Amino acid sequence: AMAPRIMPQFGTTSQFMEGAKGEFGSRRHRPCRQAPPPVASVVLSLVCLLPLVLKTGRFHWWQEPQTLDGAAMVRSKLNLKMVHVKTGRALNEFQKKRISKKNHAGIDLKEKRDGQSLGPANTNIAVKDRNQLASEPLEILIDRNGKNILEGEEAKSSIPWSMHDVNGMNTAEAPSSFEEFMARYRNIDVYSTGEGKFGKPELEFLKNFIMKEEGKDDYRAIRTFAVPGQDPSSPSTVMLIGVTPFSARSRQLTARAVYEAEPTALVLQLCREEMGRQLVMPAEHRFAVANYQRSFACTNPHRTTLFYHHIYTINDDMIAMQWMAGLAYHAAWDEFLQLPDHDTLPRVLCLGDVYSSKLDEVLHKQGKAGLEAVPTLSARGKQLARGLIASANSGHKVVLGVVESNLLGAVTTWLERAGARLVAVSDASDIDAGRESIAADVQLGLDADLSSREAWASQASVALGFGKRRLGTFLNKRGMELLDLRRQRLSKTTRVKDLVRHREPRKQWAAAALWGGSGSTPGPGALLAPETGMAFQEELLEVPNDYLREAGMSRFAEPLWELLSRRGGALETEDPTELEWWLAGATESEDASRHSETSFSESSWAE
Secondary structure, eight states: OOSOOOOOOTTSOOHHHHHHHHHSTTSOOOOOOOOOOHHHHHHHHHHHHHHHHHHTTOSOTTSOOBOTTSOBOOOOOOOSOOBOTTTOOBOOHHHHHHHHHHHHTTOOOOOOOOOOOSSOTTSOTTBSOTTSBTTSOOOBOBOTTSOBOOTTOOOOBOSSOOTTOTTSOBOOSOOSSHHHHHHHHTTHHHHSOHHHHHOHHHHHHHHHHHHHHHHHHTTOEEEEEEEOOSOTTSOEEEEEEEEOTTOHHHHHHHHHHHHHHOOSEEEESOOGGGHIIIIISOHHHHHHHHHHHHHHHHTOTTOOOHHHHHHHHHHHHHHHGGGGTTHHHHHHHHHHHHSOOOSSSOOEEEEOSOOHHHHHHHHHHHOHHHHTSHHHHHHHHHHHHHHHHHHHHTTOSEEEEEEEGGGHHHHHHHHHHTTOEEEEEEEHHHHHHTSSOHHHHHHHHHTOOOGGGTTHHHHHHHHHTBTTBOOOEEEOHHHHHHHHHHHHHHHHHOBHHHHOEEOOOOOOOHHHHHHHOSSSOOSTTTTSOOOOSEEETTTTEEEOHHHHHHHTOGGGHHHHHHHHHHTTSEEEOSOHHHHHHHHTTOOOOSOTTOOSOOOGGGSTTTO
């Protein structure tokens, strides 16, 4: 009884057999085999694992996954479809880990695209007439679920969205704003059994996206500053309007602020590379492209299965809504053009943000976290503050700036370092409800006493780096008229088929891609000229080159800027004195007597 207990080992007699031997001593039993030596155990384990290693396609499976060219493959860790394709159940941790390993190893897990499509990929059967003007509303022939809209029926219901047409046929149009998107999908799990159709992970992601964007909208605010300028006894007013990219209320707020404040200088959070997309392209064309793209997706051109088609219903709305980003700047500029001319001081438009190409570099190197980092926000806030202060120092008494709500803090910090004093803060909801007045806040800045801040005017140039960094991109009345003429021309002459064009699906040469490795894929069609339009919808649609050239979008942004600069309509400088002379009319253009845009017959669009 006091003998030490021996733990059973591989190949030894089990405890059950020891008990049986003690109870039935006379009964014979079959002895177990002897344990193999340690070396044989290791070899046997490797032999058992060999099929698993061969199944992965690589023998050195414990090393870091590499691609064919020897570079580590980087894949997105966010997988919105963490459910089994057939059962619809949530994946367990083992299945998620296996998917993650294959994603990081450069093996794409793509869903089967053998579903039914309503039409060929080179046409959109959902649109009735592609020859109509793009500025007119599109007439769509199917609803969101791909059903035909018969005569006398309407597919206008979109709030809330339901797979079973609870409140009528659902429209196939894209959401025009974040408010409409939120109304469609906020209660999707209540009205359309979303968890059974999409799965819990997708609904959680959707809920977090809505909460994040809705939280941004709560930070819309109006901040008013008094800037000393050259004469502290007669300060200027700088008003900041915080907006969000997709909000319809932000568009209404900016238009109302321009109308009530009547500024002579408008500063937008844009750069000259975004001038064509945000200012020249008509807002009606953005809605037309988004609706064309969204109705085309309803025909299932990618032939996804039913489960993934349900998920892409929400994703396609998010993608189409990207065309609405920045409409708040377009609304402010459109209202700014309608203001009457000032008696002595001409109006000026300033595009004061950092170049979008620089932000793309940060996004490529650091990801989205780099764009939201403090150094990036501070640099953008300082650049915007240069444009605001330079406009105020040029003699403009009312300067209105439109920036995103996440940059309000950074711009405020740099304005205060430059000597501006915060005199009023209003919430956007107070302005909408009529509890606060924009005109009254502007007058507070004009009536402020800044006699004690005489030295701040000279410190502004030191704090913001005047003479060392560009002040912004400035457009005078001539430059704004040129852009407006282009916008009107596009609105009156562009048809739907001129705005959106179908592309041939790209041929996937799987064997040639494996043989060729990195770089261009060899094989048939490798020497053909690549498509040069602005592609979207997984490269099945594009905005053609002719439209991009006329609007000054994409790679044609620089030629548009050079045209404005040659005709004396735009200036980009680091010297505040040069800016003052240019705003006073001391410009040198190649043809000063020609104040209008090229006639339609002479333009490349007519060709």
